Amino acid sequence: MSKFLFAAMPIQGHISPGLPIAKRLVELGHEVMWYSTSKYRGKIEATGALFKKVQSAKDLDDSRYEEWFPERSKFQGVNQMKYDLKHIFFGEMPAYAADLTRILKEFPADVVVVDGAFTGMLPLKLTGKAPKIAAYGVFPMTLSSRDTAPFGLGISPSTSALGRMRNKLLNGLVENVMFADVQKHANKLLSHINVPKLPYFALTAPAMVSDLFLQGTSPSFEYPRSDLPSHVKFVGPYLPAKQTEFTPPSWWEDMNKRTVVHVTQGTIANEDFRQLLIPTIQALAGEDVLVVATTGGRPLKNVDIPLPDNVRLESFVPHHELLPHVDVIVTNGGYGGVQQAIYFGVPIVTAGKTEDKPEVCARVEWSGVGINLKTDRPSKENILHAVKQVLNQPQYKKNVMRLSREFQSMDAIENTMKELSKLAISN
Template sequence: MASVIVCSGPHDGHVSPMLGVARQLIGRGHRVRFLTGPAYEEAVRASGAEFVPLGDGAASAPAPSSTTGIAAVREGVRALVIDPAPGQFLALSTAIAAEPTDVVLAEVTFVGAGALSGLPRKSRPAVIACGILPSTLSSQDCAPFGLGLSPGRGPVARMRNRGLNWLVENVVLRDSQRQVDALMRELTGVGLDGLFVLDWPRRAELIAQFTVAEFEYPRSDAPESLRFFGPTSRHAAAGVARPEWWEDLDSSRPVIYVTQGTVSNADFTALIAPTLQALAQEDVLVVVSAGRRPVEDLPPLPANARAAGFLPDADLMPKVAVYVTNGGYGGLHYAMENGVPIVVAGDTEDKPEGAARVAWAGVGINLKTGRPSPAAIRNAVRKILGDGRYQTGSRRIGAAIAASPGVNGLIDEMERLLPQ
């Protein structure tokens, strides 16, 4: 049995996949301490893990951001990396000092573990960086993370990628890079030493990306430590109640499922309202999740729409014909696991990267905005319903997910890192 610390920033979309990892670790006989914000103590204890709280400065999630593009990357580095890193590292170091620890598994925005990974291996536990977002690893083959640009093909695209990477690392995020370098030196005595801030997982013993290779851009310069395990969503907790209108899903009308997730759902006029308007006169059944907000907060529902505060995706997705989303990574994988084609409209946080991969992988249509018009949504849904290539693409990724090793494969790799 290994003693493991699982680390997550205090955000629903970060805690949820890491809880999936924790449950599997416990099921395999390992001891798990789970380090995150106090708001998730009940969920952590329900998983069977021991709860360890993050302290001041790292215990609560920053407010959802409306910025886009490079500005969003810069703001994300500040809010998710610079501000919480000292509190993360202090809490993690305290937990390691309190009891022997064999392995630390941390989602990639938990940069307190990134600071730990810069220390000599003999003085720290093994570190596994868990990719709960589209891969942030910089590469000569890809545009910088956050721009939402597909890699492109041929020498011109490679020149573009190299130029954009240089610009982001040396101009756009230069000050952020210096701040993180100084912060890591203050915490551990070891700085970035030329490593780009979003590349800290390269120092970890293992990079566990929670997708399949078919849904991630190829990188000829990827580290050997990078592995694809598929999503953790197949291990998500059950128990979400079915709404009273559940039997309506079994009608002959195609089911169109729309949600803005549980984070970017303060303003339903961004995606849910235009989707309801777009499809009100279509021969479909529109299903809406309010992302744990009250149903009463939703816009008025047309006759062909049904809604719930939260829905059991694992039960719902097999009944869905088209998934309309702002691009949360977990939701995209739920859809593809079930071969459901996607209309994606997201332009904040990491969502442009997920949206770009939807189009690149041929699993759906990227509307390239976070506030699409009803006409754009209607045209995209009609196109997907009339063109089987998108469903074929999603089923292809779904087959790769079904064949992926999952969290058990990750645990196998973790156990190889343990002292013999």
């Protein structure tokens, strides 16, 4: 049996895909330890893994980023992504590395399993002090390619001569101009702890230095790359573990024989429900549909409008319970939620501009499984038109069912077990 140490960004969307991986490794008899913040201790220990709390690093709570990083709200779009990279992802890198160095002395892992954005192993890897590293992808692939535009712009791929010229120019512009300050910031942090500069673009460095990169989707929901590195493997979508107990709300039977539209702003970009959730409720108020709205754990009182008769509002409903009853989902484009919708064959209307959401929304459009509204504050008219279009034009349902079959044919956890086992014994 092998030793596995998990270390993911302490953010729900980064932690959640790793939980079933850790649980399965424990079931197979491996020793598993997970380094994280206090908030996720319960979920981690529920997998059977040994929890190791952050020491040098901040004990962050991702639902309170506005308190930890008050300046963040001043930025939008690409500028907010740059802020996050500097202060959330790379800002804690030296402290993560210090903690992990200590942990690896007492728990000499065969493989360190990280999410594709975790920077804490970079200093160890760049100084030759790291064991094998396996990363799992929690958002669309960030790797630069001659066939794709840079990550973050939400631009579709192109392999034509002109398209590759566009890609080359844009990749150079993003890496050497737009994100040059992020690269400089990361390298400055590394220099302070006597570590060499990043050999790769900051956005792709965690994935590129890993020995194995597990992209949590199917090839049909990712842009094809003719220059894809050999250590990248597609394993299928990482879906949340199903809850063993679920008590349906009192209105559950209302979904029978009704057209159901589900609207959500996920669990991170949900401070302001007037971005998407409230406009969707208002847009569909006069329609012959049942609207199921969820607040991602936020208080229901934050939806501060009178609710139309056709709306059912909840803090949270497990997607694996709800989505089989849904005809269309309106979402700001979280990677996990979108992939769950595809898995259950639900066409999608997306409207997101923060974090990785422009890239998720672009892939929804590119793969033909839904409509990308290309804004995070769509009008009620645009939402209504998009929902009707997805409901009434059969190509969206046809495309999402094709992709759903591909998703359901891939067992992400078992595929991951095979790849991790091969990596562990290759030491």
